[in-house]
Amino acid sequence: MSSTCSLLGCETLDNRNFSLEDYGGPTPRWCPGCGDHAILTAVQRLLATEQLKPETTVFVSGIGCSSRFPHYVETYGFHGIHGRALPLATGIKLARPELDVFVVMGDGDCCSIGAGHWVHAIRYNLNLTVMLLDNNIYGLTKKQTSPTTPQGFKSNTQPRGSYLPPINPLQTTLGITNASFVAQTADWMPSHLAATLEAAHAHQGLSFVRILQRCPVFTPDIFTEAVKNPQITDVLVHPQGIEDPTSAGIYKSQITHDPSDIHEARRLAEACDRVRVGLFFRNESFPRYEVLRTVPKRTVEEKINLLNKEFDRYAI
Amino acid sequence: MSCTPPSDSAPSTTAPTAATVHTLPEHILEILSDSGEGAQKCGQSFGAVSAKMGNGAWTVEIIPAEIQPPPRTPEGASGVRIRIGTDEVTNWGNRTKLVIAFNEQVLLSRHRVQALADDAIILIENMWETHADANIRQAWADAFAELSTANYRFIQVPMEEECLKIVDNPRRGKNMFALGLMSWIYHRDVEKVKDQIAMQFRHKPKEVYERNVRLLEAGIAWAQTHLDFRFDIPTGDVSEDLVVMNGNTALAMGAVMSGLELCSMYPITPATSVSHYLSSIFDDMGGVVHQAEDEIAAIGVAIGASYAGKVAFTVTSGPGMALKTEFIGLAVMSETPLVIVDVQRGGPSTGLPTKVEQSDLLSTLFASPGDSPKVVLAPSTIEECFHCMITARQIAETFRAVVVVLSDANLATGQQPFSRPKLQANWHALEPNLGPVKDGHQPFGWDAETGLSQRIVPGRLGGQYTATGLAHNEDSHVSYDPYNNQRTSAMRSRKLAVLQSTLEPPRVVGPESNDLLLVGWGSTRGAIEEAAEKARAEGLGVSSTHLTFLSPLQPGLKEIFSRFQHVMTVEINYSDEADDPYINEENRRRGQLSWLLRATTLVDVDCWTRVLGQPLSPGDILQVIKKKLS
Amino acid sequence: MPSDAHTKHLAAVAKPSLEGFRSSLATTIAQLQSLVAELEGDEAARSVHMAEHLGAFAQGRVNPNRFAQFAQGQQAATPAAAPVLQRAIAVLQEVHQAGTQLTHHTLQPGKNLRCLLSHSLRQIGRAFGAARVAQLATAGCFDEREHAPLLDQYLFRYWGPEQRKLAPMLVIHIEDGDVQATNLGEFLDGAVKVILNFGNLCSAAPLARLISPGVFVVQTTDPQLLAEFAAWDGPGVAAIVPQDCAQFVHNPLAGTALHQRLNLLHLPSHAPKHAFGGLSLQQQMEDVHQLQVLAKAAESAPASEEASPARPVDKLAALLLNKAHLEEV
Structure with a gap:
């Protein structure tokens, strides 16, 4: 869309210096041990590293445990309705492309009730940083099966165990036309998480980051093995990928993967008994909706002239 | 030519000595065809020309629900009723007095719903009577048996035959021939008719225009030679500048003028044409039509845009409104200003997608979880479709409210002349002020008396807050406090009472x-x-x-x-x-x-x-x- | 001396951008005047004003006077803000009325190009300063001591990103003077664009050292070539130079690789013979060399490597370009 055509819509350049505390909101009410805490810290660190202005940064979320996120960051935010964070974020970015917009969704939000928006937001490829905080369960409503719940996992809605194999958010996203940035990381890999968020934010286009997130209350065992045993984790590495030298000593299984290779990305994203983190795919040359939909700014006077020409066509 | 069924009479081949001119204060005519034969274009052109000549006019489209319904079926009838008069015409009137029908089946559809006056004059394409297909000949005979219960006067017109003299495919030309017939019967200004044709084909090669004019002239010539009557509907004084358009076009123009810059929509009949027209002009006027992936996303994008700056709007119809209700609740709760246009159609469910109904009033008022007070306006004329958008946007901003504009299929597709609006800069939204927020300014600093508060848009220094659909307090912090919920519900509701205090009683x-x-x-x-x-x-x-x-x-x-x-x-x-x-x-x-x-x-x-x-x-x-x- | 035809043509090139800037000013002025009318007007005036804002649909249905009471509650500004807004409006009007005086300048002999540009942008910036004051006043945060100086000057270094995008194109006719164009670098941001119209005298390649990936740089004898330059919505600098100066176009839109962006049209046939604009012969030679080196690097880049740069140097270039977010501009 057009940016403002009044000077009152302009902001000034300033020399403020933001510290981590400048982004801290009220104390989060997540359960102790919830992976969301680590993700919040990583995001706040990113804001400070990138010196994003609190007043031009917006966090948008849906409904669920993770969707309380915007309340805990001292920026603008919109805590919307279940599954609909992406349409809200799309509107914000279309109206105000200069704002830095982050989207926080849970697995229910993104992969279930809002799955339609997921597909299309990926295709619009607006410049958004999208985080899927995936704990494999509905937490806020107390342990119902989510689309990413492992097959056989018992929940309150499927007490004999989840009937179907889970949806694969990475592969799904990699299958959508115009997907331009797809990465995976985990709440228990702080330096990798930070590096991934940094790359995602720097990406021009929609960056989709699935963050594996522990729920100590309802899915304490799902990620236990991955947390305890670094050997089952493969880290995708490449000069064009996500650089995380800090955790290289712990996660020794490294796969060199060129993130421009979509076929290899899809293969690596296939479900298997390994946990794969890193940058699966990136292409910054894909069309971005808010760029394509940039229109000239018009003053009221210009609009009146143009509208009058339209009225001429209908004049008697 | 009297009112004997056509199967018994051959069309007159000799010119009547002189046509009798009947001068009338108003008349109602219809043109009916199979879908795709262009009756609607022809009828709307006729209506526009009549308005341009200074007649009052009102057109109503007769629309089949399918794009290409089977030909020669009553349910496939497509056309326009046009009521013209010396004075202003404000509705489609009672029964039709003159019909031009491209086949007997489409005529039957109107006969069966008693749309036609008992003494209506019917000009009908006569190729079917002697058609090679025996089934068609039989259908023709059966139809006329049914039609004989009325005292219609039938005049057979060899439309196909006449059009074939000019074009190879008469299916694509009969409507212009028919326009010629109508133009002669009603003394239309032929130059104005030609101008209208030129405008319609302005993007096509010149030959297309010329061919259509030849068809028009052939229609006029045939009428002149064969008809013994004409109607004269004297034109009134046109003392002010007028425009003629349908309600959806007027809504779109009103949206532009009011300063709405994002229309987020999903296709749905009969609302879609708002976005069709808007898409053709909006980019150049600094606006965006966003076709979302579904009705829910359409309103979500509009709410996101409104939250971030200027008020945005969405356009839909009944089933779309149903899908949007949860998001409407969010806009009400987060007091995000929003304009929603609902062009109502027949329901429930998919109902009558192309036809008029006023059935969304109660669902608009109440269909959203919890108590979600919103403003509802209803334009009553096509002119008001334009102007109400300015008022709607202003109320949405001042009251941080959802404003629903209830239009309907009748306004959406009808055409009516009205005073050309003298566009004023003050009708347009002001740019959001992105200056800093004063200390202590709360995002929901409700005035205890009125429930009004000052909105803060992102970008404003020191105004950071998180809008939420959860119950919240003045700072937009989530609050489950029982008294807070009682009080904030009252604040949102109070705004309607305050708005009502500014309204005048109806006339x-x-x-x-x-x-x-x-x-x-x-x-x-x-x-x-x-x-x-x-x-x-x-x-x-x-x-x-x-x-x-x-x-x-x-x-x-x-x-x-x-x-x-x-x-x-x-x-x-x-x-x-x-x-x-x-x-x-x-x-x-x-x-x-x-x-x-x-x-x-x-x-x-x-x-x-x-x-x-x-x-x-x-x-x-x-x-x-x-x-x-x- | 610059020819009249050139001058006229350059004025035409720069006109749309100045008009865009002035219409933004006009919008702002109208917006502020409307607000002042609301704040200062009596009840009757406010009522008329509100009736206009509500439109014809509201006529006879909404009482504008009563509605205005509530609409005013939406403003953080109090009547006390009105005088401050009036001062801001006066500045905005002054800048609006200045017209081409804001953007068309002549560099007198002995004067410094950078100073001239800085001064010119400061004048334009007064509008932004005034708008800032208006923002503060309407939000109720205006402080006379702290903020009033913004009405007098507003240095380029404080301009925000949108402001840098709004800057109108500058046209500088150069008679002589200190024309070390490399000094312009600090202003090449947002959509700041400068045209330098050299007369019969010029150094050999004054703009060579300004070539960088996101800046449109053009040196030409033909002002007709400036259409693309004018259409580009990023920063840029153009020079209209006499015959036999270096001529080239560096268009950031033409591609991500240097050889795609840089089109060398002409190199001077002789080495420079006169010092010009404070540049020694050696410095002028250096400009030409720089251009030659760039052009050579561009020419030798094989087309086939464009898709996936393999050599480290290209990778580095690609990486840098990537970081520069070129496709955004």
Whole structure:
């Protein structure tokens, strides 16, 4: 869309210096041990590293445990309705492309009730940083099966165990036309998480980051093995990928993967008994909706002239 | 040529000595064809030309639900009714007096719904009578047997034969030939007709225009040689600049003028043409039409955009409104200003997608979780479709409110001339001020008296807050405090009462106190007022009033109603008839506005409603008045 | 001396951008005047004003006077802000009326190009300073001591990103003077664009050292070539030079690789013979060399490597370009 055509819509350049505390909101009410805490810290660190202005940064979320996120960051935010964070974020970015917009969704939000928006937001490829905080369960409503719940996992809605194999958010996203940035990381890999968020934010286009997130209350065992045993984790590495030298000593299984290779990305994203983190795919040359939909700014006077020409066509 | 069925008479081949000219204050005609034969284009052109000549005009499209329904079927009938008059025309009138039909089946569809006057003149394509296909010949004969119950005067016109002299595919030319017939019959200014054709084909090669003009002239020539009658509808004075367009175009232009810059929508009949027209002009005017992936995303994007800056809007119809209800609740709760246009159609469910109904009033008022007060406006003319967008946007901003504009299929596709708006810069939204926020300014700093608060948009230094659909306090912090919820619910509701305090009581047309008051809303205004006027001319004590604000309602209704013996709404939605089986005073489900008025005024407001999928006719309303007062 | 035809043509090139800037000013002025009218007007005036804002649909249905009471509650500004807004409006009007005086300048002999540009942008910036004051006043945060100086000057270094995008194109006619164009670098941001119209005298390749990936740089004898330059919505600098100066176009839109962006049209046939604009012969030679080196690097880049740069140097270039977010501009 057009940016403002009044000077009152302009902001000034300033020399403020933001510290981590400048982004801290009220104390989060997540359960102790919830992976969301680590993700919040990583995001706040990113804001400070990138010196994003609190007043031009917006966090948008849906409904669920993770969707309380915007309340805990001292920026603008919109805590919307279940599954609909992406349409809200799309509107914000279309109206105000200069704002830095982050989207926080849970697995229910993104992969279930809002799955339609997921597909299309990926295709619009607006410049958004999208985080899927995936704990494999509905937490806020107390342990119902989510689309990413492992097959056989018992929940309150499927007490004999989840009937179907889970949806694969990475592969799904990699299958959508115009997907331009797809990465995976985990709440228990702080330096990798930070590096991934940094790359995602720097990406021009929609960056989709699935963050594996522990729920100590309802899915304490799902990620236990991955947390305890670094050997089952493969880290995708490449000069064009996500650089995380800090955790290289712990996660020794490294796969060199060129993130421009979509076929290899899809293969690596296939479900298997390994946990794969890193940058699966990136292409910054894909069309971005808010760029394509940039229109000239018009003053009221210009609009009146143009509208009058339209009225001429209908004049008697 | 008398009113004998065509199967018994050959068309006249000799020119009548002189056509008799009937001068009339108004006339109603229809052009009917199979879908795709261009009757609608022809009819709308005729309406536009008539308006341009200074006649009052009102056009109503007759639209099949499918894009390409089977040819030669009553349900596939596609066309336009045009009512023209010397004075202003405000509705589609009663029965059609002249028809041009491209086949007998489409004619049957209108005959069966009693749309045609008993003495209507019918010009009909005669190729079917002698068609090679025996089934078609039989269908023709059967149709005329059915049509013979009326006293129509049939005139056979060899349209196909005449058009073949000019074009190879007469399916793509008959409508221009028909326009020629109509132009001659009604003394239309041929130059104006040609201008209209030129405008219609302005993006096509010149040959296309020329071919169409030849067809037009052939129609005129045929009429001149073969018809023994003409109608003259004297034109009134055109003292001011007028424009003629349909309601959806007017809505789109109103949206641009009001400074709305993002229209987020999903295709749905009959609302879509707002975005069609808007898409053709909006980019150049600094606006964006966003076609979302679904109805829910459409409103979500609009709410996101509104939250971030200038008010945005979405355009939809009944089923789309149903899908949007959860998001409407979010906009109400987060007090994000928003304009929603609902171009109503027949329901429930998919219902009658292309036809008119006024059935979304109550669902608009109440269909959202919890108490979600919103503003509802209803334009009653095509002119108001333009102007109401400016008011809607202003109210949305001032009251941080959701404003729903209820239009309908009748306004959406009808054409009517109206005063050309003299565009004013003050109609346009102001740019958001991104200056810093003063210390202590809360995102929901409700004024305890009015419930109003000052919105903060992102980008403003020191204004950071998180909008939320959860119950919240002044700082937009989530609050489950019971008294907070009671108080903030009151704050959101209070805004409607405050808005109502700025409204004037509705105008009563006719005597201020009387036997019967008709109450309407939306597109039925012209028909109701015309019927009431006719009734008064016959000595009946009838007045009428038309409501444009439905939430909050305009003030003073109870007092106005008290001055009348009877009060009755006239609406295009469903109500039980009082004397239907099982129906009694208590269980009778009433017209939506009457339901609302009874609840708010405690007056025994009766209703008369129809869901025929067509506009109301003044003649039918007149009958209702007579029955009510008998 | 610059020819009249050139001058006229350059004025035409720069006109749309100045008009865009002035219409933004006009919008702002109208917006502020409307607000002042609301704040200062009596009840009757406010009522008329509100009726206009509500439009014809509201006529006879909404009482504008009553509505205005509530609409005013939406403003953080109090009547006390009105005088401050009036001062801001006066500045905005002054800048609006200045017209081409804002953007068309002549560099007198002996004067410094950078100073001239800085001064010119400061004048334009007064509008932004005034708008800032208006923002503060309407939000109720205006402080006379702290903020009033913004009405007098507003240095380029404080301009925000939108402001840098709004800057109108500058046209500088150069008679002589200190024309070390490399000094312009600090202003090449947002959509700041400068045209330098050299007369018959010029150094050999004054703009060579300004070539960088996101800046449109053009040196030409033909002002007709400036259409693309004018259409580009990023920063840029153009020079209209005499015959036999270096001529080239560096268009950031033409591609991500240097050889795609840089089109060398002409190199001077002789080495420079006169010092010009404070540049020694050696410095002028260095400009030409720089251009030659760049052009050579561009020419030798094989087309086939464009898709996936393999050599480390290209990778580095690609990486840098990537970081520069070129496709955004």
